[in-house]
Amino acid sequence: MLVKSTCNFIIRGSRAIFSLFNSRLAQTMISKSEIGGVILAGGKASRMGFRDKALEHLHSRPLLEYVIDKAAPQVEHLILSANHNIERYQAFELPIVSDRTTNYGGPLLGILSAMHWFAGTHTDKGIRYLACFPGDAPEFPEDVVDRLALELDKKSAAITYIYHRDQIQPLFSLWRLDLIEKIEEAVVDGLFGPKLLFGSLNAVAVNCDDNSPGAFCNINSPEDLNAAALLISRE
DSSP, X not given: OHHHHHHHHHHHXXXXXXXXXXXXXXXXXXXXXXXXXXXXXXXXXXXXXXXXXXXXXXXXXXXXXXXXXXXXXXSSEEEEEOXXXXXXXXXXXXXXXXXXXXXXXXXXXXXXXXXXXXXXXXTTTTOOEEEEEETTOOOOOTTHHHHHHHHHHHTTOSEEEEEETTEEEEEEEEEEGGGHHHHHHHHHTTXXXXXXXXXXXXXXXXXXXXXXXXXXXXXXXXXXXXXXXXXXXXX
């Protein structure tokens, strides 16, 4: 009887500890409801003949359509960063946020403008993080934001970004929304690329071992588009 009672006590205690652990884990993990997303499609696209890359077609579908299909389920709200062809982008039925200045400031200005949009909207006060997706990369994991959020929470980082096949993918990244002031300062100082901030902020690389042929392929030129057509299925 003593042995049985002891075993029951241990089991009940283990369950209580496990329940407490799960409760605390739930409190500390980043939830989808806290994450806003932005698709960055506001660049010059000089290597694409100054045509908006996100509007170029792959297998008869705009690149942006591929990105939306994969990005939208991973975040609470999704917006689009765009500076040209606004009427064409409106067909995708996403809120469109243009850069806060008329001078081209690179993707970092697009990220900053998206942060201001989420910080300033009354309906999205629960958003505390910004997930970024490039508008010219149609193939990426359906859980890429979960991977970034897990490491950001675990490492108490300010930013997490994808590292894939020995390459940094700085536009597949997750940023704390309270970085706005630091990013403002960086933009004023003339920094255009997110990667330039990684050294001064607590940025953590998240290794992604996705082996699908077209994973994280950035389409910057007509040649890249032709190559992607061979790697990415029509479905």
